[in-house]
Amino acid sequence: MTTDSSDAPKAPAAQNDPGGQAMWGGRFSDKPAELMQAINVSIGFDRRLAVQDLEGSRAHAAMLQKTGVITSQDAEAILNGLADIGAEMAAGTFPFREEFEDIHMNVEARLRELIGAAAGRLHTARSRNDQVALDFRMWVRDACDRTGAQIRALQKALVAKAEPNAAALMPGFTHLQPAQPVTFGHHLMAYVEMFGRDASRFADARTRMNESPLGAAALAGSPFPIDRHMTAEALGFDRPAANSLDAVADRDFALEALAAATITAIHLSRLAEEIVVWMTPQFGFISLTDAFTTGSSIMPQKKNPDAAELVRAKAGRMLGSFTQLAVVMKGLPLTYSKDMQEDKVPVFDAFDALELSLRAMAGMVADLQPNIENMAKAAGAGFSTATDLADWLVRELGLPFRDAHHITGAAVKRAEHLGTDLPGLPLADLQALEPRIGEGVYKVLTPQASVASRMSYGGTAPDQVRAQIQRWKELLA
Numbered sequence: 001m002t003t004d005s006s007d008a009p010k011a012p013a014a015q016n017d018p019g020g021q022a023m024w025g026g027r028f029s030d031k032p033a034e035l036m037q038a039i040n041v042s043i044g045f046d047r048r049l050a051v052q053d054l055e056g057s058r059a060h061a062a063m064l065q066k067t068g069v070i071t072s073q074d075a076e077a078i079l080n081g082l083a084d085i086g087a088e089m090a091a092g093t094f095p096f097r098e099e100f101e102d103i104h105m106n107v108e109a110r111l112r113e114l115i116g117a118a119a120g121r122l123h124t125a126r127s128r129n130d131q132v133a134l135d136f137r138m139w140v141r142d143a144c145d146r147t148g149a150q151i152r153a154l155q156k157a158l159v160a161k162a163e164p165n166a167a168a169l170m171p172g173f174t175h176l177q178p179a180q181p182v183t184f185g186h187h188l189m190a191y192v193e194m195f196g197r198d199a200s201r202f203a204d205a206r207t208r209m210n211e212s213p214l215g216a217a218a219l220a221g222s223p224f225p226i227d228r229h230m231t232a233e234a235l236g237f238d239r240p241a242a243n244s245l246d247a248v249a250d251r252d253f254a255l256e257a258l259a260a261a262t263i264t265a266i267h268l269s270r271l272a273e274e275i276v277v278w279m280t281p282q283f284g285f286i287s288l289t290d291a292f293t294t295g296s297s298i299m300p301q302k303k304n305p306d307a308a309e310l311v312r313a314k315a316g317r318m319l320g321s322f323t324q325l326a327v328v329m330k331g332l333p334l335t336y337s338k339d340m341q342e343d344k345v346p347v348f349d350a351f352d353a354l355e356l357s358l359r360a361m362a363g364m365v366a367d368l369q370p371n372i373e374n375m376a377k378a379a380g381a382g383f384s385t386a387t388d389l390a391d392w393l394v395r396e397l398g399l400p401f402r403d404a405h406h407i408t409g410a411a412v413k414r415a416e417h418l419g420t421d422l423p424g425l426p427l428a429d430l431q432a433l434e435p436r437i438g439e440g441v442y443k444v445l446t447p448q449a450s451v452a453s454r455m456s457y458g459g460t461a462p463d464q465v466r467a468q469i470q471r472w473k474e475l476l477a
Contacts, residue, residue, distance in 0.1 A: 042341050043096055046103045048348060050094075052138040053103050054086050056131065056214060059234040061122055069125060069224050074118040081115040082107075103135070104128050125226045127218035129248045129336045134214045136344060138235065140257050141209055143351045144202045150358040151199045151264070155192050156476050157365040162188040163469050167462035169447050170285065170375035171384055178382030181447035184370050186460040189468050194267045196472075201260040209253030212237040216247035219335040249335040251325065254347050258322040261354045265315035268357050272312035275364060279305050284374045292364045307360050314353045321346035379447040383412045385422055388444045388453065397436050407433050 032040065058079060065075030085107060088094040100106045105128075111119035166185035171178045212232035215222060221244040228240035241247035278285035288305060296302035324346040328339050386408050393404035410433050415425045423445040430437045443449060455461045458468070 037098070040101060040338075041098045042102045042344075043098055043100065043106055045345050045348060046132075046135075047096055047106075049103050049132075049135040049139055049344075050089050050107070052135040052142075053107055053131070054082055054089075056134045056138065056231075056235060057107065057122060058082055059231045060126060060214060062234065063227050063230045064121070064124060064224075066230065067225050067227050069226065070121045074121045077115045077118040078111065078122050081111045081119065084114055085110055102128070102132075104131050125217060125222040125224040126214065127216075127248075129218050130213045130216040133216070133248055133250070134212065134235075136251075136347075137209055137213065137253055140254055140347060141206055143347075144206045144209075144257055144260075147261070147264070147351065147354060147358070148199050148202050148206075150355055150362070151195050151202070152476055154358055154362040154365065155195050155199075155472065157362045158188050158192045158195075159469055159472050159476065161365055161368070162186075162192070162465070165370060165372075166465040166469060167451075168370060168372050168375060169379040169451060171379045171381065172460070178378070178384045180387055181379040181384050181450045182460040183451055183462060183465055184372075184375060185462075185469065186465045188365075189465060189472070191267065191271050192468075192472055194270075195264070196475075198260065198264040198267060201263065202257070205253065205256040205260055207238075208256065210236075210238045211241040211247075212239070213241050213247035213250070215240060216244035219248050220244055245335050249332070251329055251340065251343050254343055255322070255325055255329065258318070258325060258347060258350055261350050262315070262318045262322050265318040265354060265357065268361055269312045269315040271361065272308040275308040275368065276305050276312070279303075279308075283378070284371055285378070286368045286370050288364060288368050292360075292367050307364055311357045311360055311364075314357050317353050318350045321350035376447070380421060380423075383415065383422055385445045385447065385450045386412055388450045389422060389441065391453075392441055392444045393434065393437075396440070397434070399434075 031037075061070070061075050061078045061082070064070045065072055070078075085094060088110075094106075095110065096106055097109070100109045108119060108123065111122065162185035164185075165188070166183060168184040169181055170184045170187060172180045172182035172187070212228065212235060214231050214235070215226050215228035232238070232240045241250070275286065275288070277283055279288065288303075288307075290303075292305070292307040293303045294306045296304065325343055328342050332339055389411060390401065390404040390408040393399045393407060394401050397404075399407070411422065411425060411430060414429050414433075415422055418425065418429075423442060427437070427439065430441065444453065451460050451462070453461070455464060458464065
């Protein structure tokens with residue numbers, strides 16, 4: 001049945017008054033208390049959904065016209081009015097008003113001011129419940145796309161820094177103690193792998209969230225002959241959500257995006273921590289320019305890695321956002337409760353922090369300069385080639401690894417007693433532990449030899465590192 005604005009029943013005066021209960025005033029005879037208005041209003045933060053709200057409304061109006069629910073005349077007026085509102089928003093002149101609570105009612109009230117009674121046709125066959133579920137889902141979907149692009153930019157910065165350092169020696173650590181020599185390029189490429197998993201999590205989340213809730217209406221669907229597949233396709237969704245209750249109640253998409261954001265933030269925080277440690281004089285592995293450091297108000301010598309420290313700290317905000325939304329959702333019955341108005345702020349806050357952190361980290365990675373000499377010197381410290389000695393005993397003398405491990409431990413103890421490293425341990429001392437050890441053992445006891453020997457797939461041998469760099473360059477191209 002087509003409805004026309006000319007034969008619509010006259011609304012109560014309060015509904016025609018932009019300052020009254022314009023969207024739900026028929027049941028109420030008075031305005032909300034001032035405190036009720038203060039706690040209920042959300043336009044202060046959900047105005048960020050304006051682009052998505054207009055896009056959803058355009059698709060809905062076009063569908064209503066095509067299915068005959070509204071006339072072509074009303075549809076044209078609505079679409080023209082929405083275009084004018086979009087222009088106002090782009091120009092920064094749109095009058096956001098708290099008395100209309102949220103972005104949806106602000107848009108509809110302004111549309112009524114611009115085109116008159118036809119504006120009331122736009123809300124046919126939908127509710128603010130499916131409308132906000134749509135807007136928010138589209139916003140999170142866009143955020144996942146932006147974040148994926150920023151992660152790829154960070155990966156490219158890491159690959160670009162790793163490539164000239166594929167053979168640059170540095171210590172690899174366990175328990176923050178020297179373990180085995182690796183290369184700086186290999187270390188950076190580990191983060192490329194981590195951020196690759198992060199990007200895939202956002203892509204997976206995007207796939208699952210790409211179902212349109214529009215047309216679920218308040219919770220039960222609509223009696224009008226709407227075409228939900230049409231609006232889903234127009235808005236870039238794969239399909240409409242199959243259950244109207246779930247479409248309205250679902251915030252899994254936001255929780256999953258926040259979970260992906262939190263894991264990404266943890267990876268950023270780990271890299272930030274390493275930058276902080278590497279910049280200390282005790283390590284002296286890297287330096288950052290003035291672009292990503294700050295000074296001290298009292299100590300003129302200081303050059304602090306504040307950008308890295310702030311990235312490290314922001315992981316807490318993102319984890320807090322996930323926890324906040326999880327707690328909001330954990331006990332809610334189907335379908336919509338006003339609690340769900342609190343879903344947006346933690347998501348907005350988390351993605352603001354994440355996007356800033358990703359850009360800052362990409363900038364720091366491009367900016368940092370490795371101190372090749374210091375890293376190479378540290379690569380051999382702490383008897384880091386001890387495992388190479390044990391492997392040599394197994395490979396060349398046929399010893400069981402546990403026996404080789406015991407002999408190597410004794411060799412380390414002897415070298416420590418003599419105040420030398422393993423390459424400096426006299427052959428006689430090694431032969432006192434195992435008579436068959438010969439001069440050839442010294443060929444495997446340098447950091448360079450250790451790194452070069454790690455030729456297994458994914459190992460730290462420079463050729464293996466270069467192979468992974470090339471793989472990622474192709475993946476990121």
